[in-house]
Amino acid sequence: MNYVKILAGLVLSFAVGLACRKFGIPAASPPVLSGALLVFMMSSGYWLVDRYVARRAAENKRHCGGHAIEAAPEQAGGGR
Template structure:
């Protein structure tokens, strides 16, 4: 769902930039576009990897009050 929302948002930004003649906030060459795709893919993959791991230092977290358990 996040990826679909990202594509919709990117498309909307492109349309608004085109209609208002604002330069696109993206690199104009293929290698720059590939870099953006690679960075986005890496971000999504690491986000999924980290979300599956158990928190190993949860007992050290103070929470909203700052007090440890």
């Protein structure tokens, strides 16, 4: 885990919150603790599921056609 990115994110979020408070700009966050906890828990859940899914083997990769950029021109419909 990259702790520098986490620390930079926390510092940036506090700086944006401070600037919004100082200049009277409406913050893009809930003004009550329960709303802030909801946002935190949703973000944590997203992160945890992403970590879980990334560790599992890709079982259905053979069914994926891939991106059109990676395909040969005749497969992508270019046919030049």
